[in-house]
Amino acid sequence: MILEIKNLKKKFDNQEVLKDVSLTVDKGEVICVLGSSGSGKSTLLRCINLLNNYDDGEILFNGKNILDANVNELRSKIGMVFQSFNLFNNLNVLKNCMVGQTKVLKKNKEEARAKALETLELVGMSDFINKNVKQLSGGQKQRVAIARSLCMEPDIILFDEPTSALDPEMVGEVLNVIKKVKETGVTMIIVTHEMQFAKEVSSRVLFMNDGVILEDSPTKEFFTNPKNDRTKEFLKRYLDNKVND
Amino acid sequence: MILTGFFGWIGRIISEYSRQILLGIGRTLLLSLVGTVVGFIIACLFSYIKTKKEAGIVGKILKGFVNGYVTIIRGTPMMVQALIFYYSFKMLGVNWDPLTAGLFTVSVNTTAYLTEVLRGGIESVDEGQYEAARSIGMSGFKSMLFIVYPQAIKNSMASIGNEFIVNIKDTSVLNVIGVIEVYNACLMAGNKYYKVVEAMCIAAVIYLIMTLTSSYLLKRLELRIGSPVKEITSSN
Numbered sequence A: 001m002i003l004e005i006k007n008l009k010k011k012f013d014n015q016e017v018l019k020d021v022s023l024t025v026d027k028g029e030v031i032c033v034l035g036s037s038g039s040g041k042s043t044l045l046r047c048i049n050l051l052n053n054y055d056d057g058e059i060l061f062n063g064k065n066i067l068d069a070n071v072n073e074l075r076s077k078i079g080m081v082f083q084s085f086n087l088f089n090n091l092n093v094l095k096n097c098m099v100g101q102t103k104v105l106k107k108n109k110e111e112a113r114a115k116a117l118e119t120l121e122l123v124g125m126s127d128f129i130n131k132n133v134k135q136l137s138g139g140q141k142q143r144v145a146i147a148r149s150l151c152m153e154p155d156i157i158l159f160d161e162p163t164s165a166l167d168p169e170m171v172g173e174v175l176n177v178i179k180k181v182k183e184t185g186v187t188m189i190i191v192t193h194e195m196q197f198a199k200e201v202s203s204r205v206l207f208m209n210d211g212v213i214l215e216d217s218p219t220k221e222f223f224t225n226p227k228n229d230r231t232k233e234f235l236k237r238y239l240d241n242k243v244n245d
Numbered sequence B: 001m002i003l004t005g006f007f008g009w010i011g012r013i014i015s016e017y018s019r020q021i022l023l024g025i026g027r028t029l030l031l032s033l034v035g036t037v038v039g040f041i042i043a044c045l046f047s048y049i050k051t052k053k054e055a056g057i058v059g060k061i062l063k064g065f066v067n068g069y070v071t072i073i074r075g076t077p078m079m080v081q082a083l084i085f086y087y088s089f090k091m092l093g094v095n096w097d098p099l100t101a102g103l104f105t106v107s108v109n110t111t112a113y114l115t116e117v118l119r120g121g122i123e124s125v126d127e128g129q130y131e132a133a134r135s136i137g138m139s140g141f142k143s144m145l146f147i148v149y150p151q152a153i154k155n156s157m158a159s160i161g162n163e164f165i166v167n168i169k170d171t172s173v174l175n176v177i178g179v180i181e182v183y184n185a186c187l188m189a190g191n192k193y194y195k196v197v198e199a200m201c202i203a204a205v206i207y208l209i210m211t212l213t214s215s216y217l218l219k220r221l222e223l224r225i226g227s228p229v230k231e232i233t234s235s236n
């Protein structure tokens, strides 16, 4: 078990955003998190790497309470891919992938460069290493962001709606890269609205609603035989929209 | 007739006082340059303190100090500051000359303005940049140093350069503590013959040449460093 979340609670001001969330993740699992906007998906991810603090409950990472860990060391082992990419605007593509390795992992330049080139190859961005990040398309930016995260050799990567800010024609390239990343065996939690992708890539799907995990099922079961009425409703709404498209 | 008299006096003042005027130019440039550089360096530190989010008790005290400092310095004339610093330090036994006191004053003054400039620069950098840096395990300090500040400084280049140009002109007030910079050197020359207008026209032309040259050079520097970083704002 790589991650264990027990009875997590989080309030923003007086609004309960996470209400008693529990979850365990095994090494190598790929989990997709579905749920409508505002249900607490981002907050859950952000608690795992302490970008948000939480009010109650416990998060164990590799068996240890994350609050007892050195926060920077913890974060170096937990990758995060943001909806809005957040590539470092002052660095080119290659340096975006090197800076964490040299400044956090204390690797030397050659090692960092080699690793950066390797991951940029994996995401298909080898031809862009010297490009300024502002010259990239959204899809390319997100692929570099994934490479940047992989360079840290994290135990787990958290994806927060990695394709939601992309033009439709770029969604596919990013999803394909995530599928490739899956082959490396890294554990992933992916918040997404891409149902087909969730079906294909994940072994387990969570459905969040109003700060609660309403459903936590193996992927096949989730889509064919959901237990919860809200999940059924959610899936039905999605299928209806699909037909209308 | 009047004109030949006017230019005659100008020529005479320049030739007789060229050494003092050149020294004055040197002092004005020194004051502006040192003031801007020292002010910039300290402002980097102060703006860090001022914008730091997760501040502990020490951080809060430092923040209070910086806020007070910026408010007081920006709210009072540099001429008044110069007199207070120069004579109060003398009373405390610091035996400094006017130029050193002038360098101190202009640095203290520029620090306050550039702290605000850099704070604005830092706030113009998308939050996601800092967050992404933290998310790969950089400390708050490293995130600021390697990711946020390079962008903030780039965004602030025009204002920092402007501060240098303002310093060229505003260091003229340091004549009150006896610094012989451009204005004071010209005034002393003019006073000898009661030709203040002629002397001040010389000063004005010198200031104009210095400010125009500086703004030309700063423009080129800005272009070399690159256009300000434009951001798409984070949506989550």
Ligand SMILES: Nc1ncnc2c1ncn2[C@@H]1O[C@H](COP(=O)(O)OP(=O)(O)O)[C@@H](O)[C@H]1O
Pocket (backbone or CB within 6 Å): A012, A013, A017, A035, A036, A037, A038, A039, A040, A041, A042, A043, A044
């Ligand atoms: N920094 C914040 N301050 C106050 N409220 C927040 C903050 N972040 C999120 N929230 C609120 O928490 C709720 C859950 O947000 P979020 O976790 O982003 O949901 P999701 O990612 O599922 O859309 C929302 O109602 C949102 O407005």
Ligand SMILES: [Mg+2]
Pocket (backbone or CB within 6 Å): A041, A042, A043, A160, A161, B236
């Ligand atoms: Mg979200």
